[in-house]
Amino acid sequence: MTRPHGGGAMDGKTFDVAILGTGIAGSILGAILAKNGVRTLLVEQGSHPRFAIGESTVPETTFLFRLLGMRYGVPEISQLSTYNRVRRTVGTTSGVKRNFSFVFHRDGEPQRAHESSQLPTLSPPMGPDVHLFRQDVDAYLLGVAAARGAVVRQRTDVTSLDFGASGVELKCRDGSAFRASYVVDAGGVQAPVAKLFGLREQPTTMRTHSRSIFTHFHGVTPFDACIGPREGHGLPSPLSQGTLHHLFHGGWMWVIPFDNHPSSTNRLTSVGLNLDPRVHPPTGLPAEEEFRRFVARYPALAKQFENAHPIREWVSTDRLQFSSTRVVGDRYCLMPHAFAFVDPLFSSGLGISMGAINMLAWRLIEAKKDGDYSTERFMPIDARVKRNFAHVDRLVSRSYVAFSDFELWNAWYKIWALGTIFGGTGTLEAIGEVLTHGAGTRFEPYELAPFGGLQGSDLPEYMALFDRAAAEIDAYAEKRVSASQAAERIFAVIEESRLWPAPWGSPRARHPGVFTLPKVGPLIQWMQRDAPQGIRDAYARRFVLRHVVKMAADEWASELGYAGKLVTTLGRDFVTGYNRDWDRAD
Ligand SMILES: Cc1cc2nc3c(=O)[nH]c(=O)nc-3n(C[C@H](O)[C@H](O)[C@H](O)COP(=O)(O)OP(=O)(O)OC[C@H]3O[C@@H](n4cnc5c(N)ncnc54)[C@H](O)[C@@H]3O)c2cc1C
Missing domain, CATH: 3.30.9.100 (D-Amino Acid Oxidase; Chain A, domain 2)
Known part of the structure; x- marks a missing residue:
């Protein structure tokens, strides 16, 4: 076990960063900071294990888990990146996600089999995706954060937060008090810091209504x-x-x-x-x-x-949507779920959170070193999180319109499917960079276009297509065109854009086939050779086929090693009745 070095000062009361909330975001950030020498306090009002929602991952989220673990030296986080890794590490209570399936229903009528569509997730080694049983995953992550050196206080109610020029004083109901240079609000919808500063927009400016x-x-x-x-x-x-x-x-x-x-x-x-x-x-x-x-x-x-x-x-719930005026303020940052929420459709919440952690963690590590916690340093996170939620709101609000007609849905969801590809492969580019350059990797480009935005929303070619397709949905909502006319026009603009990968067949089909290993090669080749110039210039350049092959070999080795260890332990139990727990290298 790596020696933890992220705990508080000798008095146990002074920290660099205090994180309020130990959901998936708070604990992952806490583990990263503690591992990287930031004295970190994690405060939780409840106690683990506890129910939490936000269970379905998408490739962009799982790739970000992988990247965070690699970039910040906490491989336990990378273990959330595929179903099989979660099964081996956290346990067998999470489910497998091999696809996103969409089945259309008509009031009072039997379901029509062909009114259904599907986007499979990736097969090993980059997938499959996972249904996180959050109570177990979150408890696992809290343990990781503690093992990495974060100081954990559960069942602790923070009753006051006093922000001053040089730091923040936290007082708790049980009489304990702490001091931190910076506070992260990872309290989810309860968002203690957002509430303290009255940051909620009333009413929310979001279009989505659910x-x-x-x-x-x-x-x-x-x-x-x-x-x-x-x-x-x-x-x-x-x-x-x-x-x-x-x-x-x-x-x-x-x-x-x-x-x-x-x-x-x-x-x-x-x-x-x-x-x-x-x-x-x-x-x-x-x-x-x-x-x-x-x-x-x-x-x-x-x-x-x-x-x-x-x-x-x-x-x-009442209306699900909420939003706030700022993500970053003087000596604080809200985690995305404390800042806003749109709707669970397309499972974007965890991806936005992991992207924000990726941007926040290195800034806090630097701030701890040079003592500069100035607001400007963190403002890129403010802009990014706001843009990501705005994009999801545009996507989801149109989806609610498209729910009224299957043909329209079948066209519109292809726009989201393309965003999934560009968002995911953008993150893979950063992973490819780490696999090639290791500790010397430069991450700054991955905060910028075309990679920075969730779901490809910083890729100009994709957003041009998105805008045109969204305009067709709006035309349908305003009854200027019929559903089938809007669907036809969306397919036409997809074809015109040349962004639909040729190996996926026609965008008009209800699914693009499965993404098993033999299908990944042609997709990478399409991105490298046949896609529009903007795609060829940016994607599948750093993350290439040899990385996939290496990941596949690692995946087999991990599974075999895991199974082998269990068999060996069982055999030893038969003969000697004990194993050597204390020898664990991890
Ligand atoms: C209905 C619904 C469905 C969703 N489905 C998905 C999905 O399928 N996929 C997806 O990616 N995202 C989904 N999301 C979003 C996802 O839930 C969030 O992105 C994710 O849970 C955020 O994690 P978190 O750690 O920031 O917050 P949470 O998981 O909410 O954790 C917050 C923690 O903070 C603690 N806390 C609160 N206040 C305080 C305080 N004052 N002091 C100390 N501790 C405090 C809480 O007890 C809790 O443990 C969904 C959201 C909703 C509402």
Whole structure:
């Protein structure tokens, strides 16, 4: 075990950075800072393990987990980067995400098999993605932060925060007091610092308008068993082995199974119903009853939930969207989930958080060294987080419009799928750079265009396409064109842009095929040779095929090493009845 060196001063009360909240963001940042010599205090009002939402990853998020671990020397964070790594490291309670599936429903009618679409995630070694069982993942990360040297205080209520010219005084309900040079608000929606400074926008400026009811269920039937055989819908990856999105006019539902892998030991499924209240006004019913009445309207949904029972209380929200005026202020920074939220659609929350940590961590490490915590140093994070949320809001608000017609959805979701590719491969470029240059890597370019923005939103060619497609959705919303006209025009602008990768086939198809290892080579080649100039110049230049091959070899070695260790331990237990825990090298 690396010797921890991020704890407080000798008095145990003075720190460089105090982080309020030990969710996934607070603990990852805490682990990174402590590992890199920043005296770090992590304060949590509750205690782990505890329920948390935000379970579905996307490739950009998992690549960022990988990058953070490599860049800052905390490989435990990289262990969140694929399902198999999570299974080996955190445990068997998380689920596998082999795809994003979208199934369209009509009120009172059987589901039409061909009204479904899918974007598979990557196969090993870069995937598959994961359904994080957050209570276990967050508890694991808190342990990592503590092992790396952060001082952890759970069940600690901070009752006052006093920001002065040279630092911040924290006072707690139990009478304890701490001092820190800088405070990070990682308190999620409760956001203590945002509340203290009155940073919330009232009302929010976001376009998206939705509310949510969600819980964890037992007994949800795999959707593959609720619809006809695979030949009917024609999607390549089983719908229950990924994040399933049920779509309908004015809303959508997530179904995130944790029990969808042969090694799964968790029988639960996360389910959330998200509704635009302007289309589906609040009923005033208890959440369970509202949910049951809603699914009863859609035969395939009713079937999926006929034997399902919630195993914890429902969470029923008012409007989900909130936003704030600033991310960064004098001696503080809000983590993205303390700053704003749009909607769970497309699972962008964790990606925005990891991107912000990537930008914040090195600045805090430098600030600790030179004592300069000036606000300007952190302002690029303010701009980036705001832009990322603005992009997600544009994407999601149009998606709620597209939910009303399958053809329109099938066209619009391709715009998001392209963003996923450019966002993901942009992060892979930084990973390729680290794999090539190691500690000498220059990361500054990856905060800038075309890589900096979430989901390719800093790539001019992509944003030109996005804007044109969004205009078609707006034209449909304003009843200037029909849904099929808007869909046709979106396909036309995609084709015109030449951004749709040739190895994916036609953008009009409902899915681009699976992304197994043999399919990654042609995609990389397309980016290097056949894509428009802006793509060729920036992507698949640093992260190349040999890195994929090396990652594949590492993945096999890790799995074999893991299995071998278990078999050896079992054998030893048979013979000697003990193992040598104290020899663990990690
Ligand atoms: C309904 C919903 C669904 C979502 N689904 C997804 C998804 O599928 N994929 C995705 O990427 N993102 C999703 N998100 C976003 C995701 O949940 C967040 O991005 C992520 O959880 C943020 O992590 P965090 O650590 O910042 O905050 P949290 O996980 O909320 O943790 C905050 C922690 O701070 C503690 N805390 C609060 N106040 C204080 C205080 N005053 N002092 C000390 N501690 C405090 C809390 O107890 C908690 O432990 C979803 C969000 C919502 C609302």
